Amino acid sequence: MASDTGRRRLPTVLVLDFWDSYTRNVLRLVHQIAAGMHFDGQQEWDCTDWQDRVVVLNVDSLSWESFEHDILPYIDCVVLGPGPGTPHRQADFSWPTRLIQQVGDRIPIFGLCLGLQGLATSFGGTVVKAFAPKHGQISQIRHTAGSQDSRNLFTDVSNEFDAVQYNSLVVDPKSLPAELEAIAWTKDAKGADEIMALRHRERPLYGVQFHPESISSTSGARILSNFFHLALDFHDTASRSRPPSANLPTHILSLSTACRPPPTPSPSSTPSLRYELRTERIESDREWTPQRVFEELVKGRSPVGEVWLDSARPTGLPQYAHLFAPQATFAYSVASHSLLIRDAAASRQVQLPADSTFYTSISNVQQAFRCATRDSRPDGCPPCPIGFVGSIGYEMKDVTLPLSARPCLRINEKDEAQPEAVLAFADRVLSYAYDSGEWAASGLVVTGQLPEDVDDLTSGLGTEEKEWDMWLSTIRQTLASTPPRTPSQTPAPLPTNFTPDQFRSNYMESIERARQSIIAGNAYELCLTTQFRSTLPADSPLVADPYPLYLQLRATNPAPYSAYFHLPSSDLTLLSSSPERFIRIDRHGRADMKPIKGTVRRAPDDPAEDERRKQALEADTKERAENLMIVDLIRNDLLASCTVESVEVPKLMKVETYQTVHQLVTTVVGQLGAGVAPFEALARAFPPGSMTGAPKLRSLQLLDELERHVPRRAYSGVFGYLAVDGSSDWSVVIRTLVKRGRELTLGAGGAITHLSDPAKEWEEVLTKADAVLGRAAS
Ligand SMILES: C=C(O[C@@H]1C=C(C(=O)O)C=C[C@H]1O)C(=O)O
Numbered sequence: 001m002a003s004d005t006g007r008r009r010l011p012t013v014l015v016l017d018f019w020d021s022y023t024r025n026v027l028r029l030v031h032q033i034a035a036g037m038h039f040d041g042q043q044e045w046d047c048t049d050w051q052d053r054v055v056v057l058n059v060d061s062l063s064w065e066s067f068e069h070d071i072l073p074y075i076d077c078v079v080l081g082p083g084p085g086t087p088h089r090q091a092d093f094s095w096p097t098r099l100i101q102q103v104g105d106r107i108p109i110f111g112l113c114l115g116l117q118g119l120a121t122s123f124g125g126t127v128v129k130a131f132a133p134k135h136g137q138i139s140q141i142r143h144t145a146g147s148q149d150s151r152n153l154f155t156d157v158s159n160e161f162d163a164v165q166y167n168s169l170v171v172d173p174k175s176l177p178a179e180l181e182a183i184a185w186t187k188d189a190k191g192a193d194e195i196m197a198l199r200h201r202e203r204p205l206y207g208v209q210f211h212p213e214s215i216s217s218t219s220g221a222r223i224l225s226n227f228f229h230l231a232l233d234f235h236d237t238a239s240r241s242r243p244p245s246a247n248l249p250t251h252i253l254s255l256s257t258a259c260r261p262p263p264t265p266s267p268s269s270t271p272s273l274r275y276e277l278r279t280e281r282i283e284s285d286r287e288w289t290p291q292r293v294f295e296e297l298v299k300g301r302s303p304v305g306e307v308w309l310d311s312a313r314p315t316g317l318p319q320y321a322h323l324f325a326p327q328a329t330f331a332y333s334v335a336s337h338s339l340l341i342r343d344a345a346a347s348r349q350v351q352l353p354a355d356s357t358f359y360t361s362i363s364n365v366q367q368a369f370r371c372a373t374r375d376s377r378p379d380g381c382p383p384c385p386i387g388f389v390g391s392i393g394y395e396m397k398d399v400t401l402p403l404s405a406r407p408c409l410r411i412n413e414k415d416e417a418q419p420e421a422v423l424a425f426a427d428r429v430l431s432y433a434y435d436s437g438e439w440a441a442s443g444l445v446v447t448g449q450l451p452e453d454v455d456d457l458t459s460g461l462g463t464e465e466k467e468w469d470m471w472l473s474t475i476r477q478t479l480a481s482t483p484p485r486t487p488s489q490t491p492a493p494l495p496t497n498f499t500p501d502q503f504r505s506n507y508m509e510s511i512e513r514a515r516q517s518i519i520a521g522n523a524y525e526l527c528l529t530t531q532f533r534s535t536l537p538a539d540s541p542l543v544a545d546p547y548p549l550y551l552q553l554r555a556t557n558p559a560p561y562s563a564y565f566h567l568p569s570s571d572l573t574l575l576s577s578s579p580e581r582f583i584r585i586d587r588h589g590r591a592d593m594k595p596i597k598g599t600v601r602r603a604p605d606d607p608a609e610d611e612r613r614k615q616a617l618e619a620d621t622k623e624r625a626e627n628l629m630i631v632d633l634i635r636n637d638l639l640a641s642c643t644v645e646s647v648e649v650p651k652l653m654k655v656e657t658y659q660t661v662h663q664l665v666t667t668v669v670g671q672l673g674a675g676v677a678p679f680e681a682l683a684r685a686f687p688p689g690s691m692t693g694a695p696k697l698r699s700l701q702l703l704d705e706l707e708r709h710v711p712r713r714a715y716s717g718v719f720g721y722l723a724v725d726g727s728s729d730w731s732v733v734i735r736t737l738v739k740r741g742r743e744l745t746l747g748a749g750g751a752i753t754h755l756s757d758p759a760k761e762w763e764e765v766l767t768k769a770d771a772v773l774g775r776a777a778s
């Protein structure tokens, strides 16, 4: 089976995903193998077309019969992925028991975590609760390879190596069937051995209890490479003249849940240019602050609304303030699958076609704009949110992960008056660069004739030449003048009478239930949340104009994603002081995500104590485990949209300091694959993993119960922009007041693991709520 180079051709591999949030990370190991990274840069495989030799499929996308007939003939081996639950439960492990029992003598299988447990149960072994769950923890693994002459799963892996575990359950050693042999172990907390790897004594079946694909595991690529060798050794022995297998056929590759190159390049037609993106520098006296300009030129100017994407912390991210009065709003309701589009003059309801989603529809509009727009802005000009800006609520998970929706809610009970996503369209934006103090005006100017059959969703968008000129001259005049003497508007104190949906004792009970779910193996981490609510007095001027509340918030809790999003026509206001980036994608498809996990309150009056808390956070095992679980999940999410080789973690768990809290932050980057639109990438990663826990789908289902079916709405979703030029920047909606009518809500929560101390978790919720409400440490 060696190729001309003398190296073996990489086997064809099926990676089966059990709705886990780590499965696609196996592709990173294959990439490391392909790049020779695991062996001092020496290439030991012929990895030509390796991307056409590996496919990731979800277990529920296949039946046993379709697997046996349509897939099995083409593959050399199977990686059985990790997953929530237990292989004793058919709903969790599904048909792969048959795979192991019926064809395990013909096809090499490598089980990861749940996959290893499934190997054991398929031969009559028992999976039980571990002495203590280990999630996101690094364990020292010992193995037996040294005592064996022939190739083994651990050949060339040092005997004690570090690997990450995400399991609550283990194979009971007493139940280990005679066919299976334990080949690696770690110690549990009381010093007893736990089985960390197994192999079948005769068949080509192997498994590991740890996660070789985790960013913090060592030797992962080496172990997978060893399995590939073992798989080919098996086939070589079974059939000496077996030729190298062909690449996987397109009909299998096209089912992959990982990002793949598009099958055929899309035809390049020359679109007719109907719009122009323009940016003009505006000379100005430096006394014009974003607040002043907002109040003078944006606030109260349009019945549709007013938006201020603020960077209330100039040294943070992003470093621009953007101000605009939206031209129109797009409110999407899951129940009616329609968009309510409003502009200053009218509103209309657009039913979306059954074969499209909110995400594909908005994405298509963005792509259509991009094709029809001449970008005449100078090179290197800052990103500007000309396009869609708004809030995609947490319940939009029902669209991206339909299995997370409660069936009864899908049809009847959704509140149509509260759309799940609300986007404003910005056709003209004023931007302020904090570092240079410069102002710029940008616009989407209509330069060509719109065709008669103009798409319903784009009609009326963009600025006519005349309007653009008038707007520019108003801005120029205003910014050339001295700002008014009258003081800017003043902050109003935030209400103090917020009531939590769950009080301390109920919340602590929910935490305990979350811990029990984790201990039972159903999740690794759950981001449990609750909401605090306050009702403004009917006669309060803040009901119609909550702007003074925002001024207070930006003063007490400035944050990189601070924003004021006020859409009176849609009865929605977001007052955000979010520190967390969900995803930013530039015009060239470079994406970065910055999940936060790990939060401690600062000690504002005691610098030494403040520093101590910062260092304690960086070193805290529990917080690092929480962060790691989300980092691995985010890598997996990005691999749905990005090329395998591009997904990297340039910064792992660095402390960032905000006004009231220290946070542990990681950066994960990637490059969108050809043909993946930015909004599609957002959808594939939605909802943000830092607000769900892992594995994502199972967490969503469990959290719905734990949070008593109370919708999170805007909280836990994302807020940001999708510009017509394809650039976008979205924050996670946390530390954000959401106003509808007279009601203000504030969500807060935190990641629960089996190590959680309920009292401390409740304190963390209060820390986060207090960060917004400006309350001193309690
Ligand atoms: C749930 C919240 O925050 C999330 C949870 C964090 C944590 O567990 O440390 C940190 C940031 C967010 O991802 C919140 O602020 O309400």
Ligand SMILES: NC(=O)CC[C@H](N)C(=O)O
Binding pocket: 081, 082, 083, 084, 085, 086, 112, 113, 114, 115, 166, 167, 168, 169, 170, 520, 521, 522
């Ligand atoms: N990561 C996994 O596959 C976990 C397997 C199983 N759900 C456990 O908790 O042990």
